[in-house]
Amino acid sequence: MLDVLIVDDSAAIRKILQRVLRQADVPIGTVFEAGDGIEALATLRKEKIGLVLSDINMPNMDGLEFLTKVKAEEIWKDLPIIMVSTEGSQNKVLEAVERGAAGYVRKPFTADQIKEKLAGLI
Amino acid sequence: MAEVETKTALTQAELSGFITTSTTEVVSMMMGVEIVPSESFVQTVATAPASGIVSLVGLAGDWVGTGSVSCSASLACRLSSLMLMAEYPAVNEEVLDAIAELTNMIIGNVKTAVEERLGPMGLSVPTVIFGRNFQTRSSGSHEWIVVPFQCEGELLHVQLCLMPSRETGQTTRPGFPMPHVLSV
Numbered sequence: 001m002l003d004v005l006i007v008d009d010s011a012a013i014r015k016i017l018q019r020v021l022r023q024a025d026v027p028i029g030t031v032f033e034a035g036d037g038i039e040a041l042a043t044l045r046k047e048k049i050g051l052v053l054s055d056i057n058m059p060n061m062d063g064l065e066f067l068t069k070v071k072a073e074e075i076w077k078d079l080p081i082i083m084v085s086t087e088g089s090q091n092k093v094l095e096a097v098e099r100g101a102a103g104y105v106r107k108p109f110t111a112d113q114i115k116e117k118l119a120g121l122i
Numbered sequence: 123m124a125e126v127e128t129k130t131a132l133t134q135a136e137l138s139g140f141i142t143t144s145t146t147e148v149v150s151m152m153m154g155v156e157i158v159p160s161e162s163f164v165q166t167v168a169t170a171p172a173s174g175i176v177s178l179v180g181l182a183g184d185w186v187g188t189g190s191v192s193c194s195a196s197l198a199c200r201l202s203s204l205m206l207m208a209e210y211p212a213v214n215e216e217v218l219d220a221i222a223e224l225t226n227m228i229i230g231n232v233k234t235a236v237e238e239r240l241g242p243m244g245l246s247v248p249t250v251i252f253g254r255n256f257q258t259r260s261s262g263s264h265e266w267i268v269v270p271f272q273c274e275g276e277l278l279h280v281q282l283c284l285m286p287s288r289e290t291g292q293t294t295r296p297g298f299p300m301p302h303v304l305s306v
Contacts, residue, residue, distance in 0.1 A: 010226070016206065086230025089237060109152075
């Protein structure tokens with residue numbers, strides 16, 4: 001079973017992503033939520049997370065800074081992080097990939113798009 | 123020899139096109155319902171309902187401005203129900219959050235389209251206002267591009283106001299060509 005962390009300042013998006021994860025053909029365990037990168041890092045330090053879905057534009061610590069901090073730690077170097085964001089420019093996608101994102105989904109998204117990204121990773 | 127440089131910023135038709143594309147994509151993908159645009163128009167003050175919900179998001183870069191989504195409370199509840207697959211008979215925290223995210227996605231995708239011509243821009247966290255008998259105002263007098271949409275039997279307005287940031291020293295507004303630059 002895979003424990004998942006959803007990082008987004010929108011409770012609505014966290015709810016939608018949780019629903020999509022439960023419908024996907026992957027064995028999802030506990031789903032944790034965080035409203036920004038700082039909360040997300042605190043959760044990662046406490047829980048054994050197997051997958052992260054993260055927004056980019058968030059207060060306090062944005063998704064790219066969170067991604068960089070996670071990938072700087074040896075224990076999390078293989079942790080798959082999928083960015084889910086309205087930022088759709090090619091530059092932003094490339095930046096996320098260069099910082100270590102395992103995938104990128106642009107908002108708005110369909111459930112199938114999320115499932116497709118998960119299938120490629122898990 | 124004199125050099126002449128011209129650069130055309132975005133026209134009203136282009137901006138309303140970006141708004142229409144973004145809104146129809148977001149609503150159809152996240153809510154699964156049809157939303158039909160009406161003819162866009164330009165106003166010097168933002169259109170706001172006398173009561174209902176207005177959600178605002180700021181844009182900042184070489185160009186600055188505001189985007190907004192406004193609708194009645196009943197439409198907000200309906201759209202939230204479709205988005206979150208839950209029933210919302212009245213506006214509550216979850217409805218406000220859903221509308222904030224709707225605004226984030228619509229204006230965020232407009233921003234991505236606009237950035238290709240106007241340069242990178244940051245997007246603020248949305249602010250949502252809910253109530254009765256209110257008006258919205260921006261400082262100064264600026265042009266708002268307004269696109270009304272028919273959705274679930276009600277009206278939803280998506281509006282955008284963009285202008286050059288004063289810090290860059292640009293003097294044109296969307297839809298007008300840059301002044302010719304002469305250098306000797």
